[in-house]
Amino acid sequence: MLTRRSMLRLAGGAGASLLSSTRLAKAFQEVFQAAELPAGMQAVATACGVCDSNCGVQAILQDGVLRFLGGLPGDADGGGGGLCAKGGSGIGLVYDPDRLKYPMKRTNPEKGIGVDPGWERITWTEALDTIAARFSNAISQYGAESLLVISRPAPDLWMRLLNALGVVNRVDHLDECFLTNRILQRYCTGPMTWAHDFANSKFILLFGWDLLAKAKLVFARGIVQAKANGAKVVCFNPQYSATARFADEWYPIRPGSDLAVALAMIHVLLEENLYNQQFVANYTNFPEYESAIRAHFAPYTPEWAELQSEVPAAAIRRLAREFGTMGPAIVPVHKKTLAANYTNATQLVHAIMILNILAGTVDRPGGRYEARKIDIPAVDAVYPRPAYPPKTGRRVDGKDRLPLVLEDGGGLFSTLADGILNKYPGM
Numbered sequence: 001m002l003t004r005r006s007m008l009r010l011a012g013g014a015g016a017s018l019l020s021s022t023r024l025a026k027a028f029q030e031v032f033q034a035a036e037l038p039a040g041m042q043a044v045a046t047a048c049g050v051c052d053s054n055c056g057v058q059a060i061l062q063d064g065v066l067r068f069l070g071g072l073p074g075d076a077d078g079g080g081g082g083l084c085a086k087g088g089s090g091i092g093l094v095y096d097p098d099r100l101k102y103p104m105k106r107t108n109p110e111k112g113i114g115v116d117p118g119w120e121r122i123t124w125t126e127a128l129d130t131i132a133a134r135f136s137n138a139i140s141q142y143g144a145e146s147l148l149v150i151s152r153p154a155p156d157l158w159m160r161l162l163n164a165l166g167v168v169n170r171v172d173h174l175d176e177c178f179l180t181n182r183i184l185q186r187y188c189t190g191p192m193t194w195a196h197d198f199a200n201s202k203f204i205l206l207f208g209w210d211l212l213a214k215a216k217l218v219f220a221r222g223i224v225q226a227k228a229n230g231a232k233v234v235c236f237n238p239q240y241s242a243t244a245r246f247a248d249e250w251y252p253i254r255p256g257s258d259l260a261v262a263l264a265m266i267h268v269l270l271e272e273n274l275y276n277q278q279f280v281a282n283y284t285n286f287p288e289y290e291s292a293i294r295a296h297f298a299p300y301t302p303e304w305a306e307l308q309s310e311v312p313a314a315a316i317r318r319l320a321r322e323f324g325t326m327g328p329a330i331v332p333v334h335k336k337t338l339a340a341n342y343t344n345a346t347q348l349v350h351a352i353m354i355l356n357i358l359a360g361t362v363d364r365p366g367g368r369y370e371a372r373k374i375d376i377p378a379v380d381a382v383y384p385r386p387a388y389p390p391k392t393g394r395r396v397d398g399k400d401r402l403p404l405v406l407e408d409g410g411g412l413f414s415t416l417a418d419g420i421l422n423k424y425p426g427m
C-alpha cells in the first residue's frame with residue numbers, strides 16, 4: 001500500500017536538490033548585491049518564473065510585503081536588467097485572492113455551470129494519502145496500465161515517482177509544443193537548443209516566429225541587438241506581426257507553404273554552391289551522398305516554390321544568395337515558430353536544420369549554439385536511481401507507433417483517443 005511517506009521516499013533526492021538550490025540562491029544573492037534602500041525595505045535577487053526564460057528579478061519588499069518586481073541589474077543573458085509585461089505583473093500571482101495555497105477537496109460530485117463544487121481545505125497528509133490510496137487501488141485492481149498521467153517529463157524526481165509506480169502511459173503538452181523541434185534537432189545536429197547568437201548574426205530568416213510579441217525577453221532583445229549591429233531580418237508570416245513590422249523584409253506567405261520556400265532556398269544554395277563548403281565537408285556526410293542530395297533538391301526551384309507560397313521566385317533566389325553570402329546566417333527555430341506546428345512541421349524543421357547546416361553556423365558565431373554544461377551534480381549522481389518495476393502494461397498513448405517519439409520520451413495527445421478506443425473497444 002502506498003502511503004504519503006512512501007510516496008515521498010519514491011521521490012527521493014528532493015533533499016539533495018533543495019540543498020543545491022539553496023547554495024545557488026546564496027551565490028546568486030552574493031553576486032547581485034541589493035541596492036541601498038530606505039529602512040523597512042528589502043531587495044531580494046531572484047528569477048522570474050512566469051515563463052521558462054527565467055529572467056533575473058529584483059523583488060522589492062516593504063515590511064515583508066512584496067511591492068515591486070523589476071529587472072535584475074547585471075542579468076546580461078536574460079532580461080538584460082528588465083522584465084516583460086508578464087514578468088512585471090508576476091506580483092499578482094503572489095497576492096491573487098484566488099491563488100491556490102493549500103490542498104482543496106471537492107465535496108459536491110455534481111458538476112455543471114453555476115454548481116458550487118463545495119471545495120474544502122484539507123491537510124497535505126490527507127491529500128497525499130488520498131492520492132496514494134487511489135494509485136494503489138487502481139494498480140491492484142487494473143494494473144499500472146490503468147494510470148494515465150498528464151505531465152511534463154521534468155523534473156527528474158517526478159519521473160522517478162512515475163517509474164516507481166510502473167506508469168506506462170504519459171502524455172503532455174510537448175506534443176503540441178516543441179516535440180517536433182526536439183526530435184529533429186536531436187537527429188540533425190544534437191540536443192535541442194533555443195540558444196541563438198543573434199548579436200553576431202548578419203542575416204536572420206524567420207518562418208513564423210513572432211519574437212517581439214511572443215514574450216521571452218532574451219529572444220526579443222537578441223533580435224533588436226542584431227539589427228542594431230547591422231543584421232538583416234527577413235520574416236515569412238501570413239500575419240503582419242510585430243516582428244513582421246520590425247523586419248527589413250516581410251512576405252505574407254500562404255499558410256503552410258513555408259516548407260516550399262525553405263526547399264527552394266536549399267536548391268539555390270546547392271545549385272550556386274553558396275553553402276559553407278568547409279563546414280559541410282568537415283561535419284556532415286554530404287560528400288558521401290552529394291549527387292543523391294543534389295538530385296533530391298533539384299526539382300524544388302524558386303519558380304515551383306512561388307506556385308506554392310505566393311512568394312516571388314526572384315525574391316526567393318535573391319534571399320538565398322544573401323543568406324549564403326552576407327555573413328553568419330541563421331534560421332532560428334523554436335516552439336513558437338508557428339509554421340513548425342503545421343501538418344508538414346517535421347519536414348519544415350528538417351529543412352530549417354539543413355539551412356543552418358549549409359550556412360555553417362551550427363555552434364558557430366552568429367548561429368545556433370549548443371548549451372554548455374555547468375558543473376552542478378545531477379540528482380542521479382547524488383541519489384542513485386532505485387530499481388524500478390518492469391513496465392508491463394499496454395500502451396494507449398500511441399508512442400509505440402512512433403519509435404522516435406518513444407525513444408524521446410515525449411508525451412502524445414494526438415494519438416491518445418485512438419489508442420484508448422482501439423485497445424479498449426466499447427469504452
Ligand code: SF4
Pocket residue numbers: 048049050051052053054055079082083084085086087088215216217218
Ligand atoms: S520573458 Fe518575461 S515572463 Fe519570461 S522570464 Fe522574462 S520577465 Fe518573466
